[in-house]
Amino acid sequence: MLTESYLVSVTGQPLANNTAVSKDAGIYEHTLHPSHSTTNTFKKSSTPRNCLAVSDTHVFAAQDEKSTVHVYSRAKGNQEAVVTFPERIQSVALLDDVLFLGSQEGRLIIWEICTGRQVTTPACHVQAVTCIAATPYHLLTGSDDANVHVWSIPRLLELDSTIEHEPQETLSNHRAAITSLVVGQSVNPDTNICVSGSKDKSCIVWNYQLGIPLRTLLFPSFPLCLALDPCARAIYASSEDGSLFAIDLFAEKALLGPQSTEESSTAVQVSSAFGATPQDAGPASCMAINYDGTILISGHPHGQLLRWDLSSRADSTELSNLNASVTSIVFTSPLPTPRPTKSVTVVKPFLGSRTYNFTAQLDSDATEETRFSKMLQSKGVPNDVIEQAILAFQAPVQDGVGDQELRRENEELWEVINEQRALQKKTLQRYIEAKSANA
Incomplete structure (x- = not known):
């Protein structure tokens, strides 16, 4: 059976003298399936909202009102490093081996955790970067200045130090600070969406690559946090008054796509909530949806972790009470994407030009001798590899299916040209003969 896990961070001092909860624990790792349990804890961390990132091997937690990030080893369960940055960190996001950090001064800091390379952008936001969302090719940053910037990740990771780092698009329809930002994982420019929540009591669904607002959602009170269905079919929002809303984007009256009956400029009032958090828990400050989109977990300022069954929309059940304000929830995929290499250690960032080394572990079975293992154990290039390369150069070029088609079309064109x-x-010839006869 697949096990599904998630990590939770808390901030602040313990709320009560609860001896069942460790006072030093700042990050908890829980197993959701097959039965809920706490599998690991990481100590000495006070993590604010949107400041927790998790990889297969490590946990990264920015510290509240500080410019430091604590790095924890998931295998050992201990703190591996403390990394200091020149500015206070307000948000983090991890994509493969790259950690993106939003600063209080409005900058974006990029840290390659496998090499230590660090890149810092100008202060493109005029206020703090409060939330970050990432896709394989784009990064989105939301700020207290009410703007959302869309960045090209390949351009941010460009090795040329003279490249100017500027946003690809700026989404600027909000009128107050951005509170939450979620993005779908589609890479199709026509179907990829992101959703931004703001203190102006609205959420906007965007086609972020084109910079086009697709739909504006209005709420009774401003949304504190958002969660997006894994297939980007629905949006879940927690508002300041403790209500939880579910917005189906492709229901009978679709809000997006060709089935939508209204113009995209028409705002939609969202008033009916599918649930309300208990008064003793407070409004949800963070939410996350599991791998198959059937369970939503919300974290609350009074320490509660609540589970919501999205298929039945039943009342919530309490999973745990962590005795401190819950700030972030991050699910780990039960089916991680296979990668050929795995970083052994985290390299602290270094700002400046130098030679970077990449040390990795080959994630494969080395019991059987392969062509690669023979090359790895040989001094220089083996003779058989050189001979194969020489024979490959000497072999005649084989026409592919495309080349044969082009050659056939070329022959047909030459036949037409020769006929003409x-x-x-x-x-x-007839013109010359007629001209000679007249003469």
């Missing part, structure tokens, strides 16, 4: 030339030659 013969006709032109015959016409010219």
Whole structure:
């Protein structure tokens, strides 16, 4: 059976003298399936909202009102490093081996955790970067200045130090600070969406690559946090008054796509909530949806972790009470994407030009001898590899299916050209003969 896990961070001092909860624990790792349990804890961390990132091997937690990030080893369960940055960190996001950090001064800091390379952008936001969302090719940053910037990740990771780092798009329809930002994982420019929540009591669904607002959602009170269905079919929002809303984007009256009956400029009032958090828990400050989109877990300022069954929309059940304000929830995929290499250690960032080394572990079975293992154990290039390369250069080029098709079309065109030339030659000959006869 697949096990599904998630990590939770808390901030602040313990709320009560609860001896069942460790006072030093700041990050908890829980197993959701097959039965809920706490599998690991990481100590000495006070993590604010949107400041927790998790990889297969490590946990990264920015510290509240500080410029430091604590790095924890998931295998050992201990703190591996403390990394200091020049500015206070307000948000983090991890994509493969790259950690993106939003600063209080409005900058974006990029840290390659496998090499230590660090890149810092100008202060493109005029206020703090409060939330970050990432896709394989784009990064989105939301700020207290009410703007959302869309960045090209390949351009941010460009090795040329003279490249100017500027946003690809700026989404600027909000009128107050951005509170939450979620993005779908589609890479199609026509279907990829992101959703931004703001203190102006609205959420906007965007086609972020084109910079086009697709739909504006209005709420009774401003949304504190958002969660997006894994297939980007629905949006879940927690508001300041403790209500939880579910917005189906492709229901009978679709809000997006060709089935939508209204113009995209028409705002939609969202008033009916599918649930309300208990008064003793407070409004949800963070939410996350599991791998198959059937369970939503919300974290609350009074320490509660609540589970919501999205298929039945039943009342919530309490999973745990962590005795401190819950700030972030991050699910780990039960089916991680296979990668050929795995970083052994986290390299602290270094700002400046130098030579970077990449040390990795080959994630494969080395019991059987392969062509690669033979090359790895040989001094220089093996003779058989050189001979194969020479024979490959000497072998005649084999036409592919595309080359054969092009050659056939070329021959047909030459037949037409030769026919036209013969006709032109015959016409010219008759003209010369007629001209000679008249003379």
